[in-house]
Amino acid sequence: MELAGPRALRGRVQWPASIPSVLTRVGRSPLLGAAAIFLLAAHFRLGGLGHGRENYFYDAAVRSMSQSWHNFFFGAFDPSATLSVDKPPLDLWLQVASVRLFGFSAHSLILPAAIAGTLAAPLLYDAVRRLYGVIPGLCAGAALAVIPASVVTARSDGMDALMMLLAVLAFWLVVMAVQRRRARWLYLAAVAMGLAFNVKLFEALVPLPALILFYLVATKVPFRRRVGHVAAACGLVVLVGLSWAVAVSLSPAHSRPYPIGSTDGSVWNEIFVYNGLNRVSPPPGPVPLVRHAGLLGGTAGLWIGPELVAAFVFGALAVVAVRRAPRGAAIAVAVWLLTGFFLFDHMTNLRVRYLDAFTPAVAVALGAGAGLLAARSARGRVAAVAALAVGLVASPLALHTVSKPPAPGPGPLAIAAGAAAVALALAATLVPRARQLPLALPVAALAMVSLLAHPLSTSAQLVRGHVTDDSSNSPLPPAQEAALERFLQSEPATRYQVGAAAPAKAETLIAHDGRPVLVLTSYRGRPAMTVPQLRADVLAGQVRWFVMDHRCTTATPVGCAAPVRWVATHGRDVTRSAGIPGRGVLFELTPRTIRESAIVHAGTTTLRRPRRSAPSRRYRRDSHPATRVHRRRS
Numbered sequence: 001m002e003l004a005g006p007r008a009l010r011g012r013v014q015w016p017a018s019i020p021s022v023l024t025r026v027g028r029s030p031l032l033g034a035a036a037i038f039l040l041a042a043h044f045r046l047g048g049l050g051h052g053r054e055n056y057f058y059d060a061a062v063r064s065m066s067q068s069w070h071n072f073f074f075g076a077f078d079p080s081a082t083l084s085v086d087k088p089p090l091d092l093w094l095q096v097a098s099v100r101l102f103g104f105s106a107h108s109l110i111l112p113a114a115i116a117g118t119l120a121a122p123l124l125y126d127a128v129r130r131l132y133g134v135i136p137g138l139c140a141g142a143a144l145a146v147i148p149a150s151v152v153t154a155r156s157d158g159m160d161a162l163m164m165l166l167a168v169l170a171f172w173l174v175v176m177a178v179q180r181r182r183a184r185w186l187y188l189a190a191v192a193m194g195l196a197f198n199v200k201l202f203e204a205l206v207p208l209p210a211l212i213l214f215y216l217v218a219t220k221v222p223f224r225r226r227v228g229h230v231a232a233a234c235g236l237v238v239l240v241g242l243s244w245a246v247a248v249s250l251s252p253a254h255s256r257p258y259p260i261g262s263t264d265g266s267v268w269n270e271i272f273v274y275n276g277l278n279r280v281s282p283p284p285g286p287v288p289l290v291r292h293a294g295l296l297g298g299t300a301g302l303w304i305g306p307e308l309v310a311a312f313v314f315g316a317l318a319v320v321a322v323r324r325a326p327r328g329a330a331i332a333v334a335v336w337l338l339t340g341f342f343l344f345d346h347m348t349n350l351r352v353r354y355l356d357a358f359t360p361a362v363a364v365a366l367g368a369g370a371g372l373l374a375a376r377s378a379r380g381r382v383a384a385v386a387a388l389a390v391g392l393v394a395s396p397l398a399l400h401t402v403s404k405p406p407a408p409g410p411g412p413l414a415i416a417a418g419a420a421a422v423a424l425a426l427a428a429t430l431v432p433r434a435r436q437l438p439l440a441l442p443v444a445a446l447a448m449v450s451l452l453a454h455p456l457s458t459s460a461q462l463v464r465g466h467v468t469d470d471s472s473n474s475p476l477p478p479a480q481e482a483a484l485e486r487f488l489q490s491e492p493a494t495r496y497q498v499g500a501a502a503p504a505k506a507e508t509l510i511a512h513d514g515r516p517v518l519v520l521t522s523y524r525g526r527p528a529m530t531v532p533q534l535r536a537d538v539l540a541g542q543v544r545w546f547v548m549d550h551r552c553t554t555a556t557p558v559g560c561a562a563p564v565r566w567v568a569t570h571g572r573d574v575t576r577s578a579g580i581p582g583r584g585v586l587f588e589l590t591p592r593t594i595r596e597s598a599i600v601h602a603g604t605t606t607l608r609r610p611r612r613s614a615p616s617r618r619y620r621r622d623s624h625p626a627t628r629v630h631r632r633r634s
């Protein structure tokens with residue numbers, strides 16, 4: 001056999017054996033790309049769970065719901081099902097299943113949210129891949145995987161991560177409906193949006209206008225059929241979204257817990273007033289509302305500001321520089337992004353977890369925009385190279401200009417990665433042979449490192465610090481709370497372990513041991529029971545101890561509620577005798593105290609001991625000398 005010469009070998013040695021080709025093969029494989037995004041998201045969401053602060057409000061509900069099917073269905077806040085939580089319990093059902101499988105712990109409570117946040121990233125990757133290609137999909141999935149706001153939300157025992165997963169699922173299903181021209185995919189997306197409504201109510205509807213517009217603009221069916229499909233899908237959203245509320249309303253009134261936040265005890269008032277109108281236009285009341293610093297200021301600005309600014313910059317540049325990209329999807333993402341930005345930028349009492357309603361749009365605009373520009377730059381498109389360079393320079397400058405306080409400049413790693421990405425793109429443009437090399441993925445990777453270096457570092461710090469988005473604080477200092485729990489556990493068991501002035505004072509006790517707690521008020525100090533009902537429970541020996549907040553001020557309206565004032569006025573402060581530091585924490589009411597009181601049925605109750613030394617009015621009239629003489633004559 002004749003050996004091949006050097007020239008023959010030179011012709012046979014091809015780029016497939018090189019490192020860029022291996023990267024290209026990895027990038028072109030949908031499964032490998034999804035696996036890479038999944039591992040990146042899982043690293044930030046599943047590692048070291050259960051070490052941060054807990055949300056005791058929903059944890060107490062999970063503990064209560066795990067005790068009976070009745071509590072499970074209604075989303076009962078306390079084991080006796082006096083109150084229910086302020087949201088439909090779909091997410092809490094998953095948490096109940098988790099604690100039943102793995103035991104009641106912070107890890108099992110957070111696990112459903114962490115899994116939901118992890119799955120959303122590869123699902124978003126696949127949706128963008130079907131629209132724009134593998135490289136934009138990888139960039140969008142990586143952006144969602146490392147956004148600090150999404151990382152913190154998925155590491156908290158809240159509901160927003162599951163809502164975000166359902167929103168991304170709806171987006172993926174609409175993409176399938178557009179590409180396959182089948183309305184059943186759109187109807188499945190409507191079911192997903194209805195389920196998302198059963199998780200976070202109107203917050204879950206932020207992407208709905210964008211999804212509707214996407215289908216109307218992008219699908220290739222006659223316009224009348226499009227409108228009919230959208231109308232049927234909207235009907236499905238309403239049907240699925242209100243299914244739990246209808247079922248609760250049809251149940252017997254005596255079996256329904258009182259929804260926290262409702263003013264009339266109905267679940268409809270809780271959904272459309274407390275979680276609807278009051279979120280847009282808060283009612284005047286004694287509880288002050290704090291104005292936040294906007295999405296580019298404060299904590300929210302630190303955790304989403306860089307990605308948000310880069311999303312606006314690269315989204316606009318991609319629309320201008322790339323003309324063949326699907327316009328319908330670009331319009332839908334822009335609507336989703338702008339809706340979330342203007343809604344949450346003007347929202348009072350903004351929680352970081354709320355931002356998951358539009359973090360997928362931020363990831364798509366940023367990742368797909370940068371990925372499209374990088375892919376076209378590697379093919380020698382001058383406009384794409386210029387747009388990529390402008391975006392990498394303009395994003396940190398714009399963030400530094402508009403953020404409050406001004407954001408720091410990019411670090412050395414971000415500058416070096418951005419310069420390398422532009423250099424590779426210029427090489428692909430100026431050197432004809434370089435266009436034959438698989439440079440699209442390296443350019444995109446370097447560009448995303450430049451854009452996501454700060455978010456990546458922030459997310460890593462949040463994970464190491466075990467930071468969660470916990471909005472519920474313990475009502476008592478740790479020393480008082482520990483002493484209170486020790487005292488209550490040492491006392492004989494009654495029907496209610498303790499009475500609590502407000503749900504916030506009961507949530508830690510319920511979450512820790514699951515014993516029934518008698519809650520006296522609901523949201524903003526609204527009475528959850530009447531004084532005669534409370535008096536009957538005390539006389540029957542069903543409750544003896546009360547964790548109180550007896551001050552009646554504009555800042556603490558709980559103390560102004562009738563049952564709370566009744567306990568504070570006629571109970572006995574036993575805080576120090578119970579071994580609890582301070583005073584005014586624990587009160588005692590017994591049947592003997594109640595029997596010595598007089599009940600005034602006028603909405604409020606006062607207890608007064610009759611004074612024996614003071615004669616009655618009739619006795620004074622009869623004891624008058626003239627009266628005695630008149631009676632004697634008669």
